[in-house]
Amino acid sequence: MSLRIHIDDSAPPYEQVRAQISEQARAGALPAGYRLPTVRGLAESLGLAVNTVAKAYRALEADGVIETRGRHGTYIAAPAATREASTAAQAYAERARRLGLDHDTALATVRDALRAAYGTD
Numbered sequence: 001m002s003l004r005i006h007i008d009d010s011a012p013p014y015e016q017v018r019a020q021i022s023e024q025a026r027a028g029a030l031p032a033g034y035r036l037p038t039v040r041g042l043a044e045s046l047g048l049a050v051n052t053v054a055k056a057y058r059a060l061e062a063d064g065v066i067e068t069r070g071r072h073g074t075y076i077a078a079p080a081a082t083r084e085a086s087t088a089a090q091a092y093a094e095r096a097r098r099l100g101l102d103h104d105t106a107l108a109t110v111r112d113a114l115r116a117a118y119g120t121d
Helices: 013-027 039-046 050-062 080-098 103-118
Strands: 066-068 074-076
Touching (some): 013 039, 013 050, 039 050
Antiparallel strands (some): 066 074
């Protein structure tokens, strides 16, 4: 991860941090699951106050760009569509198991549904 803070820039430092991390995540330079430095660590490396970086991280989390996993760190979040699809897949897997479908049958059902939805053979 490479960030540059320009003191003479009209944007405040926290906004520069937020914008650069957001852009790098969007461009794929910071892939989903990438562990970000701690607030304190990033603040030290950039020469910023801890509260400045914390404010940027809070804004990124509110935007869904990053997710904090308690004491395990802060990570680039998966795109919203991926998170929604993952939630739906988990719900399907739980329901298929409750219905008594074995793994192969549940998987075949999903493959059939995807073929129908995407119009592929």
